[in-house]
Amino acid sequence: MGCEGTEVVVTTDSSSCCHGCDGDKGKKGKGGGRGRLWKKMIRYQLVEYHSLPGYLKDNEFILGYYRSEWPLKQIFFSIFTLHNETLNVWTHLIGFFIFLALTIYTAMKIPKVVDFHSLQHLPDVLRMADLHKIQSELLNCLPSMPHMSDLQRVRDEVKTAFSSMDMLSSSGRHLLDLLTACLPNRFLHSNSTDISIMRTMKEDLANMIAPLLVRPISRWPFFAFLGGAMFCLLASSTCHLLSCHSRRLAYIMLRLDYAGIAALIATSFYPPVYYSFMCDPVFCNIYLGFITILGIATITVSLFPVFQNPEFRSIRAGLFFGMGLSGIVPVLHKLIAFRHRPEAVHTTGYEALMGLLYGLGALVYATRVPERWKPGKFDIAGHSHQLFHVLVVAGAYTHYHAGLVYLKWRDLEGC
CATH class of the missing domain: 1.20.1070 (Rhopdopsin 7-helix transmembrane proteins)
Incomplete structure (x- = not known):
């Protein structure tokens, strides 16, 4: 955002260069290749603020390490080099x-992410939901859930979540009976008390029910x-x-x-x-x-x-x-x-x-x-x-x- 005023124009005049540019062209030697290489090194040196053209002078408090009129190839490589940008x-x-x-x-x-405990805030949505579809999904999914003795706790939380819904229809009451009666009776035959498994089962149950109740x-x-x-x-x-x-x-x-x-x-x-x-x-x-x-x-x-x-x-x-x-x-x-x-x-x-x-x-x-x-x-x-x-x-x-x-x-x- 606001990228103006931090780049510069480079000239091949050695007097405008800084940070290691001495401008002694006489040292290029007899080889023309060395001379061209030296000119390229001079051209792509970083320069100071006073060497900038007017349209790039923006922040006079940043004094050096500017790039200037570099070819696109050198510019793209400069993303991995150190300069003031x-x-x-x-x-x-x-x-x-x-x-x-x-x-x-x-x-x-x-x-898909729904907090299980937020189900207690859904009485109005539940009344408008397709409760027969919910019941069908539960009947299909519940038998595949893990067995554990602590599932009684899930039953209690589900019952609490739905207990405040005073205006539930008969199909809604049937769903509540299914959740509060079916869960403990189905899954009380295991001695597992693994809290991580319990948490996973609760999240699965919430994510199974909530999409049917919630219309994003x-x-x-x-x-x-x-x-x-x-x-x-x-x-x-x-x-x-x-x-x-x-x-x-x-x-x-x-x-x-x-x-x-x-x-x-x-x-x-x-x-x-x-x-x-x-x-x-x-x-x-x-x-x-x-x-x-x-x-x-x-x-x-x-x-x-x-x-x-x-x-x-x-x-x-x-x-x-x-x-x-x-x-x-x-x-x-x-x-x-x-x-x-x-x-x-x-x-x-x-x-x-x-x-x-x-x-x-x-x-x-x-x-x-x-x-x-x-x-x-x-x-x-x-x-x-x-x-x-x-x-x-x-x-x-x-x-x-x-x-x-x-x-x-x-x-x-x-x-």
Whole structure:
């Protein structure tokens, strides 16, 4: 995110080189091959800030270790070398792979993971479920379960889970009788007390029953957020890696980077807005439409060349920060509408932490701390842009956990 201003233009003039470049071309000897090799070594040296062309001068507190107008081959290899963009590339590239793994995990596991104890919160859903189907599944699956003397405990927990359902139909009562009578009688013939086996059996029972009771809600807002996070992190990492190639490529990469920032902020609103107001389509559509339009407008403004000039650093940070602040309205609305729900408070805590991390990152980015205090001391590691990247990944990861709470809440209760 915000990869501007950390690459440079390299010239073959030895006076612009640093870090081991002495420019003594007379030492190339009689062999033309040695001379060409020496010129290549000079060309791909890292340079200092004062040697940069104007369009790459952004942070005057980072004094050295810049790349400049390198060929793409050398640029790709530079991902494994040390320069002032190395950590900028890797902090978001690692973040991209983290969110790719989370996306795969979410797609494969989350719809199937149901807490056994959460079944006690399902009376309304149970009344709408196909209880004859549940009974059939239980009759087919129960005989294959392991025998153990502690299964009485499972019987008691299941009975407790369903005991609060005062309005169960006759088929529901039959299911309850099946669970509370069949389980202990079938499996009381074993002396096994293996707790791990007991836990596995309980999880199998929960995952057998819950999919029949729970109709998972739409996942697209959650995956939209994960997609926005991956796009932002990969665009940022690519921008930091490639922008030193040429003025035109730097311009394209910066536009892509700004689009990634706006996409992350906009899609971060999708899960809280959709899952909080899924039962109130008017407010849901208003909030989703507003943040989407704001994100598109931000991307459009960022396409203007003047937007990348160093004097607009604070405006850039303020624009994206303002997008984040716009999320306060739906969050407060959620707290008021669902003030009696612990899930609303829980998710708001995650969202507040996410906002704090994003806001701190924007502040560090705009003020260029700590390198402004000791110019040249944080060229390789520890400068503001690297800290900004770490805070962005941490904020997005925090929001992922909020999304899991939303999914569990709405899967179990619906509207």
